[in-house]
Amino acid sequence: MQIVLEYLEILLKGRCLLGFSGGGDSVALFFLLKKEGVNFDIAILDHGLRAQSQEEIAYAKHLAEKYSKRVHIGQVHLSGSNLEARYRKERYSFFERIIQEFNYTHLILAHHLNDKLEWFFMQLAKGSSLQTLLGFSALEKRVGYDLIRPLIYTQKRTLREYLHTNKYRYFEDETNFSPRFKRNIFRQCVSNPFLEGVFPGFNVARGLVRSFKALEKEKQELYPAINPVKVCGVWVFATHLQNLYYITSLLKNLGYVLSAKQRLELEKNRFNGVFVTAKQTYFVGLGGGLVYVGMAIKNDSRVLPKPYKQACRLLKIPPHLRPLFLNPHWEQNFKILKTLVCAQSN
Template structure:
């Protein structure tokens, strides 16, 4: 086993981590031939690298009648190899406009992240043929450069945990031959032959034809993917430079700075900016809508474009990404620290603020009362909260979550913004938000 090229490729992939003293690895074990081969190779590497720590995780999606059998197989295999084994059962709540495959994949990554030991690198068994199938699927969907780069050898989860694909340059044929040479038992998922799924159709019908017709097609295509990845990396470097010129300290994107670029460059900077907040990019139509409305609107015009995980809003000639949130509930203020319904804490302190409530005054915290009136300290006259927020240039989407302190039905304190001049007291009370 140690003399095979497959073994060496896996060893070469994990060596940089070992050199950095990252010695804990978790194999995403499905029981299929690729993950079983990966597990056996990593187990052999343990004998060569004593400090290497190895665990395995099986994720039970509940999508196959054989899932319990596969879990039992994986657990028995790990017991035979004396490898710590974990299993997770996840529930897939089917959603519209998202493929079942995508939902299962997202749930799998989340479970892998939760069960893998702290600091462990997750090892995925995806191989060269998986890479080509991904490339062709994205080509079919009309993906751009970034989509056509397919899978990277490393992937960072949202939690910051790193995933590694040590077999990404190894063909399925080589993996299967390795398993046969060393008599490695594995399971076969019959659903992989169901050609109703696009990936299976490409695997069963398209790839064999291409490989038969064009000698060396697999390696040539993967080489092209590698070149696309290099070009994307170069583009990313320039994109970051553009983003630094266009983004302010509040992560807003300057419409004025963006207007100096070509249309293609504007779209690229917009995507680079959005990647900080969401993995789901806007469609081409949404991108044009954001740029057209964002760059050509009047200075004080509002913009709201709904995306999958939030909204793109415009304020003071900057674009902002705003996550969807619920307005907190109104509550009585009875203690010095109050837990709000959105998880924040409202803390009462002493100092320059307003007078304490009278015995007949009930203290409540409300939200989203734009028509409530107040005369702020050092401001001329009474007016609505909507007026004062606009005067202070507070972004519209921030206003609904600002705690408003009322004495009975009178607004007396706008946390972080305004003090009622009629209730002002130098040695009084005030409130802050603790997140």
């Protein structure tokens, strides 16, 4: 059985962290990476939602010890509503803390073709643009690391066959079958029947892979990579036809996900907005041909010096963003912003 790992050549050159759960997908990826000689460690987050979570932790420790891997274990206990989205956010935060502390270059996740199709149908039903419809990609550039999904074009059924053929132990997540979660309904009633169905004259899986790859290429042309510059902790880039896409991506990297309503409001307000959470305040602004995306622990109430305010006005920095740039080196930092403005005008 031949399973192709996307971006294997990049993984072989990096220092990787595998997001592990003990489920079939991450277990299959563990052994596939090991077989290919990828240098990786594993990280598992215990969210306490399943009775078997301690067994999964023990299994992660067992694999790490047996195959000389470092295992990073975290815990989070959530209650209330919107648990899936909140847990997903905690999981990524957990991974990113480890990546920063231990200098990993790549985060590897075990999303597969069924996951991608499930997401596609869910977003299609909501009403979404191309970049949202496609969702997660095989390779995503994040701040300080690359996120790679080597199995994104592999069917779940193929992974299960691989596990059973090699008699690898794994755990089944019972929450994947609960009708409480919308994704499960889409998976069971829409995406899996479509992917696994028999349609004379069609190889559905192969066709989907071709379509997704073609759409990814078009997405890259429509949303070309930009190189934002970080000034005083604020990401800055030249204004673009796809401002909303880049703002959304940068905010997501900072740990904040815009709702559909917030995206509409942001466009309505010409890409100026403030988003407050219990722990952080996130700022977005557009002025002088530059877009700004940043965050602060709390609102800054300092009085801005007159020369500083005048320099901000000349650069057309939006008022709600000005406190973020105030430090002893603000004049030097503003030279960087002037360079970006000049480059944008040329």
